[in-house]
Structures are given as C-alpha cells and as structure tokens.
Amino acid sequence: MSPFKSDAFFDSLSSSAGDVSQSDTLPPLCYTSAEFYEFEKEALFNHEWLCVGRVDWLPNAGDYFTTTVIGEPLLIARNREGQIKAMSAVCQHRAMLVAEGHGNTKAFLCPYHHWAYDLNGELIGAPEMQRTENFQRKDFCLPTLQVELWQGFIFVNFDPAAAPLGPRLTKVDEVLTNYDLTNAQGPRPEPGPRYPWNWKVMMENNNDGYHANRLHHGPLHDFAPSALARFPKDLPEDTAGYYRTNGTLHPDASFNPTQRAVLPVFPQLSEEERGRFLFVNLPPTLSLVLTSDLVMYLILRADGPEAHFNDTGVLCAPGAIDSPAFPHLMEMINNSAAEIIAQDLHVDELVQQGLRSRYAVRGRYSWQEQAQSDFNKWVVPRYQQTWERIRPAELIPLQQLPAAAL
Numbered sequence: 001m002s003p004f005k006s007d008a009f010f011d012s013l014s015s016s017a018g019d020v021s022q023s024d025t026l027p028p029l030c031y032t033s034a035e036f037y038e039f040e041k042e043a044l045f046n047h048e049w050l051c052v053g054r055v056d057w058l059p060n061a062g063d064y065f066t067t068t069v070i071g072e073p074l075l076i077a078r079n080r081e082g083q084i085k086a087m088s089a090v091c092q093h094r095a096m097l098v099a100e101g102h103g104n105t106k107a108f109l110c111p112y113h114h115w116a117y118d119l120n121g122e123l124i125g126a127p128e129m130q131r132t133e134n135f136q137r138k139d140f141c142l143p144t145l146q147v148e149l150w151q152g153f154i155f156v157n158f159d160p161a162a163a164p165l166g167p168r169l170t171k172v173d174e175v176l177t178n179y180d181l182t183n184a185q186g187p188r189p190e191p192g193p194r195y196p197w198n199w200k201v202m203m204e205n206n207n208d209g210y211h212a213n214r215l216h217h218g219p220l221h222d223f224a225p226s227a228l229a230r231f232p233k234d235l236p237e238d239t240a241g242y243y244r245t246n247g248t249l250h251p252d253a254s255f256n257p258t259q260r261a262v263l264p265v266f267p268q269l270s271e272e273e274r275g276r277f278l279f280v281n282l283p284p285t286l287s288l289v290l291t292s293d294l295v296m297y298l299i300l301r302a303d304g305p306e307a308h309f310n311d312t313g314v315l316c317a318p319g320a321i322d323s324p325a326f327p328h329l330m331e332m333i334n335n336s337a338a339e340i341i342a343q344d345l346h347v348d349e350l351v352q353q354g355l356r357s358r359y360a361v362r363g364r365y366s367w368q369e370q371a372q373s374d375f376n377k378w379v380v381p382r383y384q385q386t387w388e389r390i391r392p393a394e395l396i397p398l399q400q401l402p403a404a405a406l
C-alpha cells in the first residue's frame, strides 16, 4: 500500500493547518509522489475552480484559445451569444485535438477526418457516417465544463455540481476592489514554460514573504522588507482564496530600477494601498502580485507530480498599455523582474530536488510565513475529506486480511 494511504498520514496533516506558530510544513511526499498526485487530482483538481485565462483574451464571438490542466486538453471559446464556453478539445471520434493555439473561427473542424463542432461543442458535421449503425451526432458532442468569471479571469470546473466560486471570495474581493481588475488590461502572455517542480512549490514561493529581502536582497527588492509582512485575521473558514500584504519603505513602490511606479497608478487606490504590496492566491491555479502600477498574475497548470506549466501575465490600469512608452517601460520592468524571477526559479528547482531526499523533513514556519499555513488551511481539509470519502475502497477491512498478516 502507498505510504500515504492511511488514517495516520491524513490525521498527521492537521499539524500543518493550525496557527502558523504551531504548524509543520506539509510532508515532502505531497510534492513528489506520483500516487499522491493522482489522489490530489481527485481532492483538488476534479472539483475546484481552475483559472485558465482572462476574459479579454476572447473579445469577439468565435474567439478561442486552448490550454491544458492536469493533462486535459481544453478549449475555451466565446459563442455567438457572447457567452464564454469551456469544453474538452478531444475529438469524440478518435481523440485528435480539434484545435491548437488561439484564433477566431465559426466552428472547430477536426483536422483528422473533418468532424465539425460548433462554438458550444455540439457535433454539427461528421462526413460519411450514414452507414454507421446507431450513430447519432448528439451523442458525440465535446464534453463541457462549468465556467465562472471572477475579476476578469476565466475559471472552469470539471465538476458539474461544484458550488459557485464568487460567494466564497467576498473577503478577497474587498481588498481587490480598488484595483478594478475586471477592467484592468494587459497583453496576452505566451503560454508559459513547463517547470520541473510541483505546482505547490511554485505557489508557496510566490506566497512567501519570508524570503523577500533575503533571497532577493538588493536594490530591486529591499524596499519591501519581510518585517513589514502582514496577514489578515478575519478570513472566513470556507474562503476559496486568501491574501497577505507587505508594507513598502516608500509609496507607489514597484519592481523596477527606479523602485517606484513608472506606469499610471491604479486610479482608485487609497494612500494605505499605495504604501504596500498585495499578494492574493486562489489555489490550485492562480497567484497575484499587486503593486500600485502593475499586477503580475501566474496561472499554474499542474502537469504531473513534479511539473507544471506557468502562464505569467501582467495587468495595468485602463489605457496604460496604449501609451507609446508602454513597451519601453515594460522592457525595463521585465529586465528587473527577470533577475528576481531567476532567483526564485533557481530555488524552486533545488527545493524540488531537496523534497525528493530521504533527509527532507516536515519543517517549521516563521511568523513571516503565515500565508503558507493559510494555504495549508485551504488544502488540508480537502485532502482529509477526500480521504474520508475514498478510504473504504482503499483500506482492506481487517476481517478480510489473512490471519498470518494480523
């Protein structure tokens, strides 16, 4: 039996989800085990809302883009009625993918044998199938997923019975109000690289204020010292996301060589908001870093126990991207960000190596890592409840074991 498939293992996870002063890190196998990843698909990815992109990637009817999450090729499209639809990209004939990349189309024509699907995924054409017995087009539509829009982001859910996302994000919405992310704008990012480490390593790194002016010590980050990390005390237990802030040593601080906002500041921000960074996480896929003039978002797409894709994009105040100076300012910002990101990626890769070691332990947290125990409070109950649900099939009842084994 797998080392984690026991009541003792799942009971032990509770020690990661208490107050940060008492919590242990998650067991290393949660980041490395192929069997745990299969369990995690059921515990998280099959039922949670997963971010796949931005609404403004699909401005017009017929616009579409493709993506993959947990190895599932997906197709996101805007239909003739203006609704955003999510469906499997897998042709229901012989499993070719019916679309690649992004574009605009009237219908999806599978390149292999030309079965055609409309923008809702319904099969509208299948050549030379009239001699095929008991074949009805309506039985071979592309499977669809639930869609919900939040703050200009598109979320999908494999679970047709999943409860809506928005009502469980009220506290997060409060801190995001003045950024008005629904109307924020940014260029569509290239689909991200595939990184050889677990998605949680990435989310925890972006979630971590403890390393800020340690790993990143220097003029590009020192104005946001870890000592100014702050964590909310009033997140509801059922929250679908969480946040932290980090004070800055001067207002409108931003990650570029001037250490200050160079793009237009989000116009509704308060003085208090202009004196801090905000970090928001909606596990298991979306991570946001918000500064006065720029929001960076990471869409994490798990792709195995030790790999994930990472689409990284930016959002700015409305109109900012139309300025002729925008590409030049972004080049300066990107050069600074690249230095910081390279430090993070190096750490992420080596953390994954460390987690595979026999000597990896369940560590302890500093107060500056409360966002990690907040993440654990989100993930641990989901692990434990899923184990409760599947354990009868996983555990062999004692009376069925041969006497010699007892």
Ligand code: FES
Pocket (backbone or CB within 6 Å): 091, 092, 093, 094, 095, 096, 110, 111, 112, 113, 114, 115
């Ligand atoms: S696999 Fe798509 S039409 Fe045959």
Ligand SMILES: [Fe+2]
Pocket (backbone or CB within 6 Å): 205, 211, 212, 215, 216, 340, 344
């Ligand atoms: Fe970092």
